[in-house]
Amino acid sequence: MSLLLLGRWSAAERDGCLALLQAAMPDEQWLLAPPSNPAEAAEVEVAIVANPEPGSLGGLPNLRLIQSLWAGVERLMQDLTLPPDVPLARMVDPAMNEAMVHTALWAVLSLQRGFFDVLAQQARREWRQPAQPRAAEWRVLVLGAGELGGRVATGLALQGYKVSAWSRRPARLDGVQSLQGEAGLSLGLAQADVMINLLPLTEQTRSFFDAARFAAMKPGASLVNLARGAHVVEADLLAALDRGHLRRAVLDVFAQEPLPSEHPFWQHAKVTVLPHCAAQTDPRSAVAVVKRNILALRAGATLQHLVQRQQGY
């Protein structure tokens, strides 16, 4: 049997990942392109994927596990040829969690202390000290309280911020107010100084941040989007920033990536653009996650981090 490694990535990225996988699992047979004939296809037991081209996972009769190297699986789920009955696992990795917590801390701290404005002042050679609100005077709303959102919420609470987290089911997180439903969302949006989006992209959450949701936010609040660009109606965000209702948007993800050079976000004084780098997969630790699931599959043990296909995440 063989392991199929597929992604939309550069040859260097693929080879770097492959070298680590081979070192961790030296006895495996590896296939690096969709099988070219039925005999090769019948050999594939596990597909390890980084958003491969749609259609690449069809026609594999003995496939037993699809392991994503990405945490978000919405692109995979949009592939209509994805075999419906094969377990799909997503990437959950402590190194990715840590990177996301650090990015969120940087964004919230920079907003709270006015450091984005200070950077803009430097470009104008302007010496002006910003106000210094305390962390305990700031409320952060984290949307999504899962692997990433949950850790971001507790990490911010440990730094002294007032933190609420909104999720479908109640979340038990130390020092964090758990909110659910439309009532919880309205309360959270009205109270928070900064919103951090860490929802998965599903039918329910696409275009989540629209004109109505921006209007429900406290005047002067900021949005930090670390999840997916399609969560945000970009024109509505620009309008909310331009009329002064929102203070700033820190955006790691966009409807179109890379962000087109003519996009208004690039030059907007109230927008900080990051190139989808909030928490990238770190192959050095991700291979251990992959290996654990392959060993569990072969031992008939419980697979970790399976996607609930019906709920979309």
Ligand code: NAP
């Ligand atoms: P996760 O563990 O599946 O957590 C998702 C959270 O969202 C859960 O708390 C879930 O609620 C909540 N949720 C889902 N649908 C909801 C809805 N309709 N209403 C309210 N809450 C809802 O996901 P994760 O590992 O934290 O990752 C979140 C997302 O981050 C990924 O899907 C990906 O898009 C993004 N991401 C971005 C980067 C980057 O570098 N920018 C890196 C990695 C991941 P329950 O707890 O009740 O299920």
Ligand code: GLV
């Ligand atoms: C990155 O955005 C991921 O989903 O892993």
